[in-house]
Amino acid sequence: MIPALLTLLGAQLAGEMLTRVTGLPLPGPVLGMLILIAGFAVFPGLVTIVRPLAQGILGNLSLLFVPAGTGVVGHLGTLAGYGPALAVVLIVSTILAIGAGALAFTAVAKLMKMEPEA
Amino acid sequence: MTDFAEIWSYLARGPLLWLTATLAAYAAGDACFRAAGRKPWANPVLIAVALLAGLLWLTDTPYPTYFEGAQFVHFLLGPATVALALPLWDNLPHVRRAALPLLAALVTGSVVAAGSAVAIARAFGITGEVLASLAPKSATAPVALGISERLGGSPTLTAVLVILTGIIGAICTTPLLNALGIRDWRARGFATGVAAHGIGTARAFQVHPVAGAFAGLGMGLNAVLTAFVAPLVLRLFQ
Incomplete structure (x- = not known):
């Protein structure tokens, strides 16, 4: 538990420091995730150490959105004002993104003559 | 008393x-x-x-x-983002085998998600903080909040938009992809994860295990790509 927590926090801390130093447009934790993947490649034993804690956190990922989501109480005016427009934006852009992404995958897979996994 | x-x-x-x-x-x-x-x-x-x-x-x-x-x-959102390294690592062999189709789907899905959202919002006259809060809405919440904060958006508004995007994606994905005639579970899952992050991934796991694994992969990769795409798209429309 402690080594796993130390690994996750250490990778995040390294990521935060590196974004500050280099001015990269990546959030610190995203860079921390890339650092941890590099860590897995160099020290494969890290995967076993991190797995139980990482699976525990990711299994309850939805809970972590609740405090920020509750911040909606400060935006009820914005949502009421832009409500219909925001609904159209979210629905249309999400449908376009899923459709375009799936079509791009199958088009390139067909070009490469890959067998579909259906 | x-x-x-x-x-x-x-x-x-x-x-x-x-x-x-x-x-x-x-x-x-x-x-x-x-x-x-x-x-x-x-x-x-x-x-x-x-x-x-x-x-x-x-x-x-x-x-x-x-x-x-x-x-x-x-x-815990920060450590949770770092923990996404684990499913990505586990799926690395899959990624190598289908690298090019995955790359095409990732870039297309990520750019269309952020680009169409910001373009349509701009057409409705939405600007400033609300527009910046919309740009990262397809990334998983911990990452989207960080990006939104950097772009001058409101992290709490982004959190709500991210959650709504996930729910819309989870509801639409199966009928949409059936209508498009796409049957490859890798394509279906991956596109859903890119556009609708964790909530879409949870939905993909209910439909098929391969779709679920690829959705988790799409979510993780788009978390990284959105950090680059969202600021570019926003600069284009501001």
């Missing part, structure tokens, strides 16, 4: 009450989700947020007071 008002004013000052309320609201939301047969519209986060927002309104509690307790949960 201490009366209720005194106990309340004592508890309302410390972080314990609102931390407990956050976990209780989520437990209630999760129970509703299970009772509804895990339908995507009965999203536990949406239910928990509605319960807490109602409670804050009823007790006349300002959001900063609530957040003093809830910040302990909120803090």
